[in-house]
Amino acid sequence: MKLFLDTAEVKVIEALSETGLVDGVTTNPSLVAKAGGDFFDALAAICRAVAGPVSAEVVATQADAMVAEGERLRRVADNIVVKLPLTFEGLKACRRLKDKGHPANVTLCFSVPQALLAAKAGAMFVSPFIGRLDDIGEDGMALICDIRTAYDNYGLDTQILAASIRSEAHVRQAILAGADAATLPPPWFEAMVKHPLTDKGLAAFLDDWAKSGRGGLV
Numbered sequence: 001m002k003l004f005l006d007t008a009e010v011k012v013i014e015a016l017s018e019t020g021l022v023d024g025v026t027t028n029p030s031l032v033a034k035a036g037g038d039f040f041d042a043l044a045a046i047c048r049a050v051a052g053p054v055s056a057e058v059v060a061t062q063a064d065a066m067v068a069e070g071e072r073l074r075r076v077a078d079n080i081v082v083k084l085p086l087t088f089e090g091l092k093a094c095r096r097l098k099d100k101g102h103p104a105n106v107t108l109c110f111s112v113p114q115a116l117l118a119a120k121a122g123a124m125f126v127s128p129f130i131g132r133l134d135d136i137g138e139d140g141m142a143l144i145c146d147i148r149t150a151y152d153n154y155g156l157d158t159q160i161l162a163a164s165i166r167s168e169a170h171v172r173q174a175i176l177a178g179a180d181a182a183t184l185p186p187p188w189f190e191a192m193v194k195h196p197l198t199d200k201g202l203a204a205f206l207d208d209w210a211k212s213g214r215g216g217l218v
């Protein structure tokens with residue numbers, strides 16, 4: 001399962017990439033606006049920091065203009081994936097970009113039928129938004145499970161990218177649901193490594209070692 005960072009903060013991405021555990025990055029217009037600075041400079045820096053896919057979203061709403069923006073984004077780096085909204089215009093752009101050799105991440109997916117259309121349009125990734133479904137009283141994680149079933153039933157190779165992750169439970173459930181990837185806000189990525197018993201156990205091991213009078217191993 002791939003782990004992506006859901007942020008446009010270059011310094012945060014660079015720091016967390018040092019773990020060797022970051023497989024890619026997703027951005028969206030809201031995250032880019034929040035990060036500030038020059039969009040294309042930031043995107044180039046992000047693409048240098050991670051070897052894997054970096055999703056960058058178009059802001060046009062018509063297919064022709066989306067394709068033009070997608071081609072512009074793809075000129076930033078080879079690992080750019082063009083992020084497109086799940087509309088008919090976005091799906092048309094997805095197909096056209098795919099036919100020209102450009103990968104796409106179809107975003108703002110909230111239903112199984114939408115996910116099927118994204119796969120038929122040739123998307124490399126589909127991004128179901130778990131948290132935003134939970135916000136309206138629906139079960140976001142059930143959607144991940146249902147898309148997994150649908151894609152497996154029909155042998156569709158679009159990768160399910162669990163997005164809008166808002167809790168540790170979302171992270172755990174996305175792993176168990178068979179999502180191909182999850183994109184995590186940095187605090188949830190950092191939380192993955194933490195468990196109080198790990199900290200407690202390590203403190204006890206080191207304490208016992210120190211009490212034995214031994215030093216470092218090298």
Ligand code: G3P
Nearest residue numbers: 006028131132163164165
């Ligand atoms: O990248 C899109 C997605 O992860 C947004 O999450 O928390 O704004 O719903 P959120």
